Amino acid sequence: MxxxxxxxxxxxxxxxxxxxxxxxxxxxxxxxxxxxxxxxxxxxxxFLPWTQNIRASGAVTTLHQEQRPQQLNAIIPGRIVKWYVKEGDYVKKGDTLIMLANVKDDYLDPNLVARTQEQLNSKQQKIDFYGDKVTATGGQITAMEATRELKISSLRNKIEQLRRKVVSDSAEWAAAVIDKNIATEQFERAKSMHSEGIISLVDFEKRTGSYQKALAAETEKLNKYQNTQQDLVIAKIDINSVLQETTEKVLKARGEQASAQSEMAGTAAEVSKLQNQVTNYTIRGSQLWLIAPQDGQVVNAVKAGLNEIVKEGEMIVQVIPSKVDYAVEIFVKPNDLVLVDTGQKVRFIFDGFPAVVFSGWPEASYGSFGGKIIAVESNRSENGLFRLLVVEDKDDRPWPKDLKMGTGANGFALLKDVPVWYELWRNINGFPANYYKDTKPGKGTKEAKKSKEA
Known part of the structure; x- marks a missing residue:
């Protein structure tokens, strides 16, 4: 040049x-x-220090199931009659959202509960009637048994009297036999003396008359004695007759009582069934109104307009709860699962919130938020990753108040501090991060603090 x-x-x-x-x-x-x-x-x-980390992505959720989006399903099949809200409205717990109408023939009667209640009252009165019959029959049985005891007692007294009379009549009969024997001897002597002419015919006739009277008296006493014995036997037979007759009446009354009790038990079962129906009809009537289970915002109305038919268990609308304890669910690879544990620190950047992040130098990052792992699921999710639940770290920067359910979150779990050259060498060789914990970390060192936090 x-x-x-x-x-x-x-x-x-x-x-x-x-x-x-x-x-x-x-x-x-x-x-x-x-x-x-x-x-x-x-x-x-x-040779600068580099904080090893695991990157993971996820979304904002909540720690409690009742604070997640709630599906409001139709408990009973029905027809939409009226909407009280529209999508985007905020509702309070107990507010009416939708009014339904029955579509089944069995529940179309507007006076169904009242009519069923009348049937229930009738059956309950029937139970009372059967109860009165059972009580009356029991009284009859008691009266019959009391009458039986009185009759038997009377007959026993009569038997005792007849036994004494038998003794008396037997004594009279024995005396009559003695008188007859004396009269017979006198008659035989008078007969002999008359034939010899010792006594006159008049005396003989007197002796003959006395003899005949003695025979008649002995026969009379014998008959009286035998009649008394017969009366005694009849009295004993009367006791058995009274026992048999009263037993038959009591058994018949008990049969009627058992029949009434059976009818009462059957009616009681019908009453229970009707009570169940009345309760079910009453509860079903209250289920015609879809009620907000908690404070929140109405979203995702699946059904629109009026007169649409909804099936039992079908979702109609969703409610996003107003009060939410936010958490973040992130997913890590199976290879990185052993590097995380409950209590471990995690840093986040949320979608929509500005941040400048240096993953290896978290202290130099701006706009990131701290979290703490509270749960590591042991079952793999459908996406092939393992799910972690992270809550806000109270000792760090508070999470944004404008977070919404489903907001994206990118996180990185902080591990040990190593030199930059070591991290490059580890990644080039595909070695895992240093996740083994020192059982006795140096007091006051950064690793010791991390071990305590873990």
Whole structure:
């Protein structure tokens, strides 16, 4: 280039000053200085501390299931009659959202509950009637048993009297037999004496009359004694008759009582069934109104307009709860699962919130937020990754108040501090990060603090 410069100056007679400014004889020395400075800086950077980390992405969610978006489903099939809200409205717990109408024939009667209640009242009265019958029959049985005892007691007294009378009649009969035997002897002697002419015919006839009276008296006493014995046997038979007759009546009454109790039990079962129906109809009537389960915002109305038919269990609308304890769910690769544990620190950047992040130098980052792992799921998700739940770190910068459910979140779990050259060498060779924990970390060191936090 210098030869070309001299040739042009010789031929034209002009000196090119621009070439003098471009070509500097000392640029080689300056270049060496810059290269040396760059190499020194590069070597110095290689020995700077680098915080190992695991990157993971996820979204904002909530720690409690009841604070997640709630699907409001139709508990019963019905027809939409009226909407009380529209999408985007904020509602309070207990506010009515939708009114439904029954579509099944079994529930179309507007007085269904009242009519079923009337049937229930009738069945309950029937139970009362059967109860009265059971009580009355029990009273009849008690009266019959009391009457039986009275009759038996009376017959037993009569038997006792007849037994004494039998003894008395037997004594009278025995006396009559003795009188008959005496009269017979006297009659035989009188007969002999009359035939010998010792006594007159008149005396003989008197003795004959006395003899006949003695025979008649003995026969009478015998008959009386035998009749009394017969009365005693009849009285004993009467006791058995009273027992049998009363037993038959009592058994018949008990049969009627058992029948009434059976009818009462059957009616009681019908009453229970009707009570269940009344309760079900009453609860079903209250389910015609879709009620907000908690404070929140109405979104994602699947059904629109009026007179649309909804099936049982079908979602109609969603409610996003107003009060939410936010958390972040992030997903890590199976290879990185052993590097995380509950209590470990995590840094986040949320979508929509400005941030400047240096993953290896978290202290130099701006706009990131701290978190702490509270759960590591042991089951792999459908995306092939493992799910972590992270909550806000109370000792760090508070999370934004404007977070919404589903907001994207990019996180990185902080591990050990290593030199930059080691991290480059590890990544080039595909070695895992240093996740082994020192059981006795140095007191006051950064690793010791991380071990405590883990």
């Amino acid at each position: 210098q030869v070309l410069h001299d040739l042009i100056e010789k031929e034209t007679g002009y000196r090119l000053e621009s070439t003098d400014k471009i070509y500097n004889s000392g640029y080689h020395r300056k270049l060496k200085i810059w290269i040396i400075v760059f190499i020194v800086l590069l070597i110095a950077i290689l």
